[in-house]
Amino acid sequence: MTYAKTAAFTADQQQLARVAKALAHPARVAIIQLLASKHTCISGDIAAELPLSRTTVSQHLQELKALDLIRGEIDGLTVCYCLNIELLHQVHQQFTAFFIEATATGPVCGPEDACAC
Amino acid sequence: MTYAKTAAFTADQQQLARVAKALAHPARVAIIQLLASKHTCISGDIAAELPLSRTTVSQHLQELKALDLIRGEIDGLTVCYCLNIELLHQVHQQFTAFFIEATATGPVCGPEDACAC
DNA sequence: ACGCAATGTCGTATATTTGCGACATACTTC
DNA sequence: GAAGTATGTCGCAAATATACGACATTGCGT
Numbered sequence: 523m524t525y526a527k528t529a530a531f532t533a534d535q536q537q538l539a540r541v542a543k544a545l546a547h548p549a550r551v552a553i554i555q556l557l558a559s560k561h562t563c564i565s566g567d568i569a570a571e572l573p574l575s576r577t578t579v580s581q582h583l584q585e586l587k588a589l590d591l592i593r594g595e596i597d598g599l600t601v602c603y604c605l606n607i608e609l610l611h612q613v614h615q616q617f618t619a620f621f622i623e624a625t626a627t628g629p630v631c632g633p634e635d636a637c638a639c
Numbered sequence: 640m641t642y643a644k645t646a647a648f649t650a651d652q653q654q655l656a657r658v659a660k661a662l663a664h665p666a667r668v669a670i671i672q673l674l675a676s677k678h679t680c681i682s683g684d685i686a687a688e689l690p691l692s693r694t695t696v697s698q699h700l701q702e703l704k705a706l707d708l709i710r711g712e713i714d715g716l717t718v719c720y721c722l723n724i725e726l727l728h729q730v731h732q733q734f735t736a737f738f739i740e741a742t743a744t745g746p747v748c749g750p751e752d753a754c755a756c
Numbered sequence: 757a758c759g760c761a762a763t764g765t766c767g768t769a770t771a772t773t774t775g776c777g778a779c780a781t782a783c784t785t786c
Numbered sequence: 787g788a789a790g791t792a793t794g795t796c797g798c799a800a801a802t803a804t805a806c807g808a809c810a811t812t813g814c815g816t
Contacts (some may be wrong), residue, residue, distance in 0.1 A: 523775095530663035531666065532669070536663040536665050538662060538668050539663055539665045542659045542660070542662035542663040543664075545659035546659040547656050547804085548653050549648065550656075551648075551659075551737070552649070553738065554737075555652070559740045565763085574804095574805075575805065575807085577765090578806065580764060581764095581804080581805080581806095596812090598762095598813060599761065600763085601763065605741060606651075614734075614735070614738035614739075614742065617731075617738070619734065620671075621727060621728070621730075623672065623675055624671050624672070624674075624724075625727045625728050626675075627701075682793085683793065692775090692776095694776050694795090701795095715792095716782080716784060717792065718791085
């Protein structure tokens with residue numbers, strides 16, 4: 523890319539893109555679903571449930587943690603990861619607003635027909 | 640990555656990740672917003688409204704088109720791009736389902752407190 | 757203190773993304 | 787048919803992402 527031009531866009535666009543990127547990998551989606559399904563905030567057992575090495579899973583966890591989508595709490599020897607429900611809720615609203623805005627354009631183009639340019 | 644291991648995950652996870660990746664760049668978010676704001680399905684004028692070269696914009700358009708999120712229709716010399724409202728709606732529901740699932744785990748971890756591991 | 761188990765970090769290899777200039781293509785107009 | 791405009795495609799360069807083995811770190815138990 524010779525240069526990441528993310529700076530030239532709206533803060534909203536960057537924020538949405540940042541979160542979207544976090545979900546842009548099946549492993550991270552799976553991790554979030556795992557954390558949601560397990561009531562207990564499991565730790566490195568996550569790696570055991572995914573077809574990836576522990577190292578790779580750890581990296582994905584760090585990425586999610588960097589966005590604060592998940593929290594990690596050290597409990598002695600193990601680390602408990604849990605979802606940041608508030609943030610997820612907030613992100614959900616953000617995505618919803620985006621999709622509403624996108625789908626509320628009205629009848630511009632039909633299912634397959636031509637545009638009225 | 641030495642190898643993309645996307646094949647080892649659920650179809651749902653892959654699908655969500657695929658769409659998320661499409662939104663994982665501010666330029667593509669901006670393009671969708673642009674198409675939503677303009678009633679007319681503008682064509683290469685998109686490039687003029689973004690801080691990117693025409694070539695780069697064209698590539699982003701191709702990526703979005705590959706997922707069928709947008710449609711391109713040749714109108715003589717220009718090309719009219721428009722949003723695939725149905726698909727966007729569908730994707731919205733997909734994301735909503737994911738977020739609902741993620742945020743409906745109940746009080747596992749509070750805002751800042753410890754997990755009950 | 758010693759060893760063991762659970763995690764995170766580092767370094768590395770490979771694949772993918774991003775951005776853009778240079779060309780090719782297609783259609784309109786004269 | 788020639789000239790001009792709007793688009794898409796190709797090829798290259800640089801940045802990132804992905805995956806993982808090897809090592810460092812930390813806390814538990816004896």
